[in-house]
Each structure stands twice: as structure tokens, then as C-alpha cells.
Amino acid sequence: MKKKLLSVVMTVALVASLFAGCGSSKTGDTQATTSDSTSETTESADKPGEGKTVGFVTFGLGGDFFQMLADEFVTVFEEAGYDAQYADGEFNPTTQIEACENFIAMGVDVLFCWSVAPESMDGIVTECQEKGIKFVAFVAPTSEYDALMVSDDAELADYACKLAAKWIDEKYADADDHSVPVVVLSCRTADTGVIQADELDKIEEFSTKAKFVKEVECQDETVDDGMKATENLFATDDSTKVILTAHSNIATGANNYLTGLSSPVQDYSDMAIFAINGDNAMAELIKTSINDECPLRGMVMTGSVNDTASEMLYVCNGILDGSLEEGHIQKAGTLFVYSDTVDEYLESGTVKSVTNADFD
Structure with a gap:
């Protein structure tokens, strides 16, 4: 790349020096050639991967x-x-x-x-x-x-806890401290899943109202796993108000079960699901949660x-x-997609109005 840029610079310099000594009769040609060279330089700068x-x-x-x-x-x-x-x-x-x-x-x-x-x-x-x-x-x-x-896997999970805590503490402002039941749906088959589940289990450190009940470990991070885990959870105890998970598919599965025909829940106004990473389909669901049409309330994403x-x-x-x-290390930023930012995310594909600093 350095050689290519150096070559372009030398070419431009050579063209300029050649026409600098020409008579006025060549002015038009000089302008045309310089313009062409500038265009080539700009194109090279715009296409740094040319030939790679x-x-x-x-x-x-x-x-x-x-x-x-x-x-x-x-x-x-x-x-x-x-x-x-x-x-x-x-x-x-x-x-x-x-x-x-x-x-x-x-x-x-x-x-x-x-x-x-x-x-x-x-x-x-x-x-x-x-x-x-x-x-x-x-x-x-x-x-x-x-x-x-x-x-930072742990940091991203911490931000998921902070986003969930914001909703819990606002929604249950009058509840007793550490009285709102929270369950974590995990998948510990990869290191990231282990790290993030461990952080999500610490929800009580981020919320004055949340009560960590238990972690339910899924065998895989699929939508089906999320549905089955949530069905089993509510078959034995339907008191859960908040579900946290590091996996977007598990979150989708939990939401699908709770909004399905066999769900024991009909009113989602006091329920929430928060996840790490996701896509536009999840964002659309988050948007409907503003009117309590589903419990999927938010997600944090690495951009x-x-x-x-x-x-x-x-x-x-x-x-x-x-x-x-x-050995350069490039750290990813964090996007917070929830009721306040979901329209911005769906319109632009990113979120700039809310940053890490708003949750630190």
C-alpha cells in the first residue's frame, strides 16, 4: 500500500514538473492532465483495497x-x-x-x-x-x-444488566428492594457464554429491586431451546418477571413462547426480556413492547x-x-436498543443518542 501511494504521489509530481516548463499554449492540456491525475489519486485513496x-x-x-x-x-x-x-x-x-x-x-x-x-x-x-x-x-x-x-464480554453483559436494571427500577419503583424475580437463561458451551452468564447472574448488584432467582442452562443457543426453557420455567413457577440472556435466539424463543397460544401469560406490562446482540427482527419486537404487546424490552449490541x-x-x-x-487491539463500542432508541436504530442501523456514558 505504501508503495502504491508513493507511486501515485511521484506520478502527480512528475506530471506537474513536466508541464510547469511548458508554454501558455499548453495550459488547456495541463489542466486536463492534472485533473485526470487528481482523479486517479482520489480514486486510489477511495479504493485502498485495489488488487488485494x-x-x-x-x-x-x-x-x-x-x-x-x-x-x-x-x-x-x-x-x-x-x-x-x-x-x-x-x-x-x-x-x-x-x-x-x-x-x-x-x-x-x-x-x-x-x-x-x-x-x-x-x-x-x-x-x-x-x-x-x-x-x-x-x-x-x-x-x-x-x-x-x-x-469485552463481561463489560457487555454488565451493560445488559444496567439496561435491565433501568427498566426494573423504574417499573417497580414502589416494590420492596430485591423483590422482583429475575431468571437468567444461559448457554455455557462457549467461553463467551460462560463469562456473560456469570455477569448476568449478578443482576442484584445493578438493580435495587431485582431478585436473582436462578439460572436455567440451555443445551444450545437456538430459538427452540429458548422456547423449551421458558415453557419449563413457567410450568413450575410463573412468578418470573424478568428474563436475562446473553443469546439473541434464546431471547427470541422466550418471547415466542410467552406470546404464543399456550402461554400462561396474557399481560406483558410488568414483564421484560433483555438480551445481548440481536437483529432488526428483534428490534421490531422491542418496538411493540412499548405498547406492552410483547415482553422483549431491549438488547445491548457490539455495534x-x-x-x-x-x-x-x-x-x-x-x-x-x-x-x-x-498486535493492534480494536475494541467494539456498545449500542443500547430499547424503548428510547429503537426508532433510531431501525431508521439508521445504529444508535448515537445514548452511549456507554449514559449507563456508567
Whole structure:
């Protein structure tokens, strides 16, 4: 990249020097040539990925969020001039390794990988280093990397607790302290799920009114798992008022059960579900909760898919042109999607009116 930019600068300088000594009869030609060169320079700056290839091995494509991110990754990178492709990691370390090896064989310039099992990726990282491919660990840190894009899992869960606490303490302002029953639906099959479940279990530290009742562990993080867990929960005890989960699909499943025909609940005005990460479909449900049509009240997210893909582009450009140091760590921001911000999110794909500072 540095060589390309240097070449463009030298070309522009050479053109300028050649026409500086020409007579006035060449003025028109000089203006045209300078304009063309400026256009080429601008185009080069707008297309930093021209001639370069980048690959993204996803965690998996089992939900709308994952697919939307993969598609947005391709869109954003292609607009910047890159040849961009992604591969479905299928939530499987072996599949991910094979996908990485395919990208390495293709000779990509940069490889992003959202590892299911980061400890299994050492061989891939070594192979990338040997072949001059920049390796970016996405979300899940590997032992080595050229750059790491990560969100603080515990911090994100804490913000989910703070968002839930805001609703609980406002809705139940007159209730006795620590009297509002809260249940956490977890899935501890991955490190992130373990970390975030542990934080969500601490809801009483964030809310004066919340009472942590128990954690219900799901076998997987699917919509069906969320539905079954909620059905079983309410079959034995229908006193739960708030459900917290680190998984968008589980949150959707819980909401689907509670609003379904077999649900024992008809009035959602005193109930809430809060989740970590999600998509537009969840945002639409959150919007209906303003009128108490469903209990899904809010979610915290590590940026919109466009925000995330744009940050991936920033990191990619930076490690290729040297503006980011080796081992650079890029931390994700947080979006708060709830009654006050859901319209903004649905209209723009992001939230800027409320930030971390509003909950700190």
C-alpha cells in the first residue's frame, strides 16, 4: 500500500514538473492532465483495497445476525476495492480450519477469523505468518495475531444488566428492594457464554429491586431451546418477571413462547426480556413492547453490522499500510436498543443518542 501511494504521489509530481516548463499554449492540456491525475489519486485513496483479497471465516451462519454481518463484510470491503469473500464456520473448529486453509491457498492478503475454539488455530496463525498473510482474530482472541477485534464480554453483559436494571427500577419503583424475580437463561458451551452468564447472574448488584432467582442452562443457543426453557420455567413457577440472556435466539424463543397460544401469560406490562446482540427482527419486537404487546424490552449490541464491518475495514487497511501497529487491539463500542432508541436504530442501523456514558 505504501508503495502504491508513493507511486501515485511521484506520478502527480512528475506530471506537474513536466508541464510547469511548458508554454501558455499548453495550459488547456495541463489542466486536463492534472485533473485526470487528481482523479486517479482520489480514486486510489477511495479504493485502498485495489488488487488485494480478504477472507472472513465466520463463527457460523445459523442466525440472521451472522448472515447479515457476513454480507455486510463483503459489501463494505468491495466498496473499498477489495476482493472479499466469507466462509461459513458452521460453529465447528474443524470446518473453520479447513476454510482458513482454503483462504491461505488462495493467497489472501488478510484473513479474519471468528474462532469457535481459538486454541485450535495456532497452526493456521503460523501458516499465515510464514506466507505473509495478515491474521485478524475477530471476537475470540487467538494466541497470536496481527490484530485483534474484540468486545469485552463481561463489560457487555454488565451493560445488559444496567439496561435491565433501568427498566426494573423504574417499573417497580414502589416494590420492596430485591423483590422482583429475575431468571437468567444461559448457554455455557462457549467461553463467551460462560463469562456473560456469570455477569448476568449478578443482576442484584445493578438493580435495587431485582431478585436473582436462578439460572436455567440451555443445551444450545437456538430459538427452540429458548422456547423449551421458558415453557419449563413457567410450568413450575410463573412468578418470573424478568428474563436475562446473553443469546439473541434464546431471547427470541422466550418471547415466542410467552406470546404464543399456550402461554400462561396474557399481560406483558410488568414483564421484560433483555438480551445481548440481536437483529432488526428483534428490534421490531422491542418496538411493540412499548405498547406492552410483547415482553422483549431491549438488547445491548457490539455495534450494528455496518459499524462492525466498517471497523473491520479500518483494521484491515491499517495493518496493510502500517498505520496500525502489529498486535493492534480494536475494541467494539456498545449500542443500547430499547424503548428510547429503537426508532433510531431501525431508521439508521445504529444508535448515537445514548452511549456507554449514559449507563456508567
